[in-house]
Amino acid sequence: MNILISNANDKPIYEQICTQIKNAVLAGALRPGDALPSIRSLAKDLRVSVITTKRAYDELEKDGYLYTVPGKGCYVAEKNTQLVREAYLTQIEEHMTKILSLAAACGLTADDLAEMLRLLAQNDP
Numbered sequence: 001m002n003i004l005i006s007n008a009n010d011k012p013i014y015e016q017i018c019t020q021i022k023n024a025v026l027a028g029a030l031r032p033g034d035a036l037p038s039i040r041s042l043a044k045d046l047r048v049s050v051i052t053t054k055r056a057y058d059e060l061e062k063d064g065y066l067y068t069v070p071g072k073g074c075y076v077a078e079k080n081t082q083l084v085r086e087a088y089l090t091q092i093e094e095h096m097t098k099i100l101s102l103a104a105a106c107g108l109t110a111d112d113l114a115e116m117l118r119l120l121a122q123n124d125p
């Protein structure tokens with residue numbers, strides 16, 4: 001598992017870890033039942049506090065992305081397809097909000113954006 005932490009990012013480190021693991025689960029790079037690195041191992045690899053990785057894993061467990069087996073480790077949980085779909089929709093909405101902000105700065109209208117999306121969708125194999 002490849003997690004990249006950026007000190008320049010405005011998000012806290014635990015949140016960066018959560019986001020990247022969630023994205024890996026949603027993309028299928030991490031499958032249900034896959035073992036995650038131990039909290040200590042991940043902390044060492046990322047050169048962050050064990051408390052930080054513990055918080056990230058706790059958040060992921062609370063959100064249903066992983067489960068812990070005492071004495072064994074943390075594993076990717078089975079995801080309800082509706083929950084996965086909702087997570088994707090949330091990501092799309094976040095991206096679209098950024099797009100709207102950029103479009104306003106460039107003076108693009110909603111029709112301009114819709115046309116750009118249509119063109120991109122036509123060219124997508």
